[in-house]
Amino acid sequence: MTRGHEKDxxxxxxxxxxxxxxxxxxxxxxxxxxxxxxxxxxSDRGHIRVACVEGxxxxxAATSPTWSSxxxxxxxxxxxxxxxxxxxxxxxTRIIVAPGPTAP
Numbered sequence: 001m002t003r004g005h006e007k008d009x010x011x012x013x014x015x016x017x018x019x020x021x022x023x024x025x026x027x028x029x030x031x032x033x034x035x036x037x038x039x040x041x042x043s044d045r046g047h048i049r050v051a052c053v054e055g056x057x058x059x060x061a062a063t064s065p066t067w068s069s070x071x072x073x074x075x076x077x078x079x080x081x082x083x084x085x086x087x088x089x090x091x092x093t094r095i096i097v098a099p100g101p102t103a104p
Contacts (some may be wrong), residue, residue, distance in 0.1 A: 029053070035085055036078050044070055050082070051098060056091045058082045061098040071095045 062068035
């Protein structure tokens with residue numbers, strides 16, 4: 001496909017209600033993650049991220065089991081901050097291991 005025929009994601013999603021909702025939710029998770037990254041020590045940033053929100057649970061993704069241990073140390077502070085920013089109540093955290101992309 002040539003560049004002149006490509007459509008941006010916003011244009012495509014505007015005509016697909018389901019896709020539009022998914023993109024809006026992804027942007028909200030990304031915005032929350034950006035705010036919470038500032039609360040982490042610099043060495044932990046990027047290794048502990050917001051994966052999603054499931055009901056009242058803030059799901060944090062750590063890049064390895066070691067980082068998941070570090071995430072547990074920060075979980076309460078991240079939950080409290082997220083709860084003050086998120087539009088629905090957040091009362092719990094869950095930590096998953098989700099390795100990030102590997103460097104080339």
